[in-house]
Amino acid sequence: MNDDRLSAYLDGELSPEEADALRAELDSSPELRAELARVDQARDWVRALPAVEIPADFEFVPAARPTVSSPPADEAEPASSAPLAPVVSLDSRRWRRRAMSVVSAAAVFFLVLGFASGLPGVKIVPAVDGYIDRHAAASEAMPAPAVDDVYAAVDMDDMDDMDDMPDLGSVVDEPMMGAYRSADVLHVLYGDESSVVSVFREHGSLDVDGLGPADRMDMDGGEAWHVRTDAAEVFVTERDGVVYTVVSSAADVDMAMKMTDGLPDPPQSFWGRFGDGAGKLWDLVA
């Protein structure tokens, strides 16, 4: 049997009329009484579970919070008599792991790309490992992608912020879910709850030799390179002075390939890019 009125009855969620009717059925049905006893037993077991013992070294601090102060001395007592771990500066294993991940990604971005990208004709190598990490972090937080100190959120409705990013969602009929920027790299996420693909865009010429092990692919839209890595599906291509890196899980590889193939040439003119490049060069000199 599977009569969900029984759980509702135990939880006081039936109306008086429904409860009366069910009681009458229970009087005449041993099977119904047996099922009631089973769900009642399971309900009691879960409700009787004790509060969980908190490991002594665990610190109650928000994720992605670099440092916090100790609570005021006159803070309210914990609800339970069991002591809570003090709120102190971050030093946990998880935080070190996350911090190292962010620092590594940032280092790759800024060291490899920070000074080279954005200038038409300058050879650049996409920071594939960092992009894979960024894709994983952003897609994990879907459908509300998280932001952090490395990436700044971008207003997807503002084409200046979006740097004239083409509407790749139309290529695969998937919505644009979020956009971020770090230095000169624009990161745009496409997909839904079941599929997520990241596209990283940066100005410059692709340095194929620096890409590492990769297989060349001839696509309708031009040549692309499928990077050999077990961590994700990664496709890199250059379209007229713009390098795109498309990252997805193995499950979404078809979507990623379609988007790579469907990448259009950027609508920005040469003089527009020249202006951007000159501005960035001026920033470097200044």
Add this chain to the structure above:
Amino acid sequence: MVKQSDGVEPPKPVDDAVPTEKIPTWEEVAQSHGRFLYTVAYRLTGNHDETQDLVQEVLLRVQRGLANYQPGNFEGWLSRITTNVFLDQKRAEKRRPVEPLPDDPERVIEGAPAADIALANAELPDHIQSAIRSLPLDYRAAVVLSDVVGLTYAEISESLDVPVGTVRSRIHRGRLQLRDLLEDLR
């Protein structure tokens, strides 16, 4: 915000220590509701590593969301955030399968315990926790919100954004599966 129920007062595993009139800081939430939050997270995840990541993520959401919090059922609000973050993370993992760590015994889903083991009352909570962890995600969330947090069906419906009838069905099926998994316990 999770609405208060009409008529049926949910059981309170932990008293609300935060005054309803005053919006607390996240530090106050950690102090006053840390144990409650940790317990709910652990009942959902079934292991301390995932629990601690989940709690820290929830505190971040709390920190960002406190400004918009409307005084009411604070633990219901916390539970709603916790459950939704948990479900989001699990759904993301399904898109990106993660290999279980072979050296983490908590990641091994146990079957029904043997009768002799089950007789050891001290281990009963562990067996129940293992059974909860083996429930499908939707059933697990509904059962935890009902039987650990003590929310009403209407509150769970709002938290999970599903109809009350769906909540009722998930809770009942979840309890039946739990009972089946713990068949040897008496």
